[in-house]
Amino acid sequence: MEVEMFNTLxxxxxxxxxxxxxxxxxxxxxxxxLLLALTALLVMSGAISYLYPSTDLFILVMSYAMLVCALLTLNFRRPVASLQ
Structure with a gap:
């Protein structure tokens, strides 16, 4: 079942x-x-990874989590003046 879930995600x-x-x-x-949608997808894929644990699925979800964290960090480092 883990291989099917990996292929699905x-x-x-x-x-x-x-x-x-x-x-x-x-x-x-x-x-x-966009960041809100990516974070919601991360939460759902993390829950699926918890239900169907496998090493390949964990690596896939962790690489996606690193991308989302990098994009969130870049967004938080934006100057406040550019928000207005």
Missing amino acids: LGPLLFAMIAGIYGYTARPDKREP
């Missing part, structure tokens, strides 16, 4: 990584909703 998480990087760099006005 591989496509959406890879697409979310690519689309998240593109959306973050190309659409600065839509960063907050």
Whole structure:
């Protein structure tokens, strides 16, 4: 069952990584909703990884989590004056 869950999550998480990087760099006005959606997907994929534990799925979810954390950190480092 773990292999099926890995195969099920591989496509959406890879697409979310690519689309998240593109959306973050190309659409600065839509960063907050994008980061919220990426974080919600991280929570759901983490819950699925908890229900179906495997090493491959853990590595996939952790690489996605590192990307989301990096994008959130870049967003938090933005100057406050640019928010107005």
